[in-house]
Amino acid sequence: MAESSKLEDGGGEAACGPPLLQLHDIYKRYGGVHALRGAHLTLGSAPGTVHGLIGENGSGKSTLLGVLSGQLKPDLGVIRIDGKTVTFGGPLSALRHGIVMVPQEIAVAPDLTVAENILLGRRLVRRGWGINWRATRARAVGVLDRLNLDYDPDAPVRSLRPDQRQMVEIARALSLDSRILILDEPTSSLSDDEVGALFATIRRLKMTGVTTLFVSHRMAELFEICDEVTVLRDGETKGSGPIASFTRSSLVSLMVGHRKSEPTEPGDANSLRNGNPATGVALEVRNICVDGAVRGATFEVRAGEVVGIAGLVGAGRSELLEAIFGARRRSAGTISVFGDTDCGHSPRDSISRGIGFLPPDRKEQGVVLNMDIRDNALMVATYRQWRLRRPRPDKYEPRLQQAAKILNLRYSADPRPVATLSGGNQQKVALAKWLITPPSILMLDEPTRGVDVSSKQDIHAMLRAMASRGTAILVSSSENDELLAVCDRIIIMSRGAIIDVVEATQLGEAQLTSLAGGHS
Secondary structure, three states: OOOOOOOOOOOOOEOOEOOOEEEEEEEEEEOOEEEEEEEEEEEOOOOOOEEEEEEOOOOOHHHHHHHHOOOOOOOEEEEEEOOEEEOOOOHHHHHHOOEEEEOOOOOOOOOOEHHHHHOOOOOOOEEOOEEOHHHHHHHHHHHHHHOOOOOOOOOEHHHOOHHHHHHHHHHHHHHOOOOEEEEEOOOOOOOHHHHHHHHHHHHHHHHOOOEEEEEOOOHHHHHHHOOEEEEEEOOEEEEEEEHHHOOHHHHHHHHHOOOOOOOOOHHHHHHHHOOOOOOOEEEEEEEEEEOOOEEEEEEEEEOOOEEEEEOOOOOOHHHHHHHHHOOOOOOEEEEEEOOEOEOOOOHHHHHHOOEEEEOOOHHHHHOOOOOEHHHHHOOOOOOOOOOOOOOOHHHHHHHHHHHHHHOOOOOOOOOOEHHHOOHHHHHHHHHHHHHHOOOOEEEEEOOOOOOOHHHHHHHHHHHHHHHHOOOEEEEEOOOHHHHHHHOOEEEEEEOOEEEEEEEHHHOOHHHHHHHHOOOO
């Protein structure tokens, strides 16, 4: 499909009336950075449409969502709802027009109940002397019933799984009488079964006339759930139309232009590893136990080898990596690094022994949002230094520039906080600190969660390059195709225990999915 934008002024208008929503010629600039350059987005007049929004990290998706949800004011451009021009003075203005956003990072109050989260704030049912809890529960149950969710309204949200917490957020959005529901990377932390449940919910909403703007980097999901799609690149709309008029290749081409080809296929990854045989055991884990999470995990990773960990959410993958790194207390077991068995007592101890760890939650654990790229990327290189003393730029700048080049991270000396970067670029910053000071053993938990297809390719290439230089790599991922693409062997976990270890070349995606689900 030729590169073009179909979203002109008045474009997308159907015979039955004006589009439900139209963002036309939207511009937004942060200092010298142009986040949006005349972007367009049209949600058609047919109620219940599922519209996909896709683009590389840094393409302007987050900024466009900020404008649409009233969190950002555009520098130029027009917003129309039902054909009428509107101006959002803030998020409340967008809410009054029925636009509600569920962000990528789950935003719930974990110590409050399901009912309190759904009706958070002034939507709790009140009476003269306080909250009418019976009526509040009844109203919350009504919203849950609309989604076909059988949740206890009195249960604390802390007791729910991540996918259930996300459903509570969607229920909260529906309690606001939303006409347009924005789901920003809703599947990034969900298993395949949980994704299926989410899609069933979106289809139910579609039948009730709620329009969904679905943001995802996963191509298969776009083709499964979306009716229409819009592609952004460098702040501009590069294509839009019915999803049936696109192919996976045409979407990738619109997203990345001529800079990159298709993502590496599993066979290509294996061929790149063939010339780099392992040269000794780097990490040896024996009978590791974590109360309530991991039961007797035993395995090893050789230098130059990429080993994956597969399993459903709750299988114990994250807890195992945290225990090895010393970020979670283990109740039994030993960890050996190149034969030294007295390892993994704390993150500082692990870093000193050459173990690196990329946690799954970049905003909470991977980066410091109010610090700039440079200070974040140098955290490991300077972890022994007094924190109030800023590192000399001439000492680390060449390594930082090299890391940015490897990761295709748009780095400059601009001291903007990392919070202003897209999610994928924040992930690259979190990875950069392990390139500036390369560890002997690198563990990664969901390394490409919420990143685009191009950035995923960059990260996979980085892992293979590090393995070719002798780094032992341990990757935990809920994306089975990712494990097959980069790993030599794959550890299968279920309910806290390792149930199998298989060669990646001997598995297909369907077989790995079955094994990870606990089916032999």
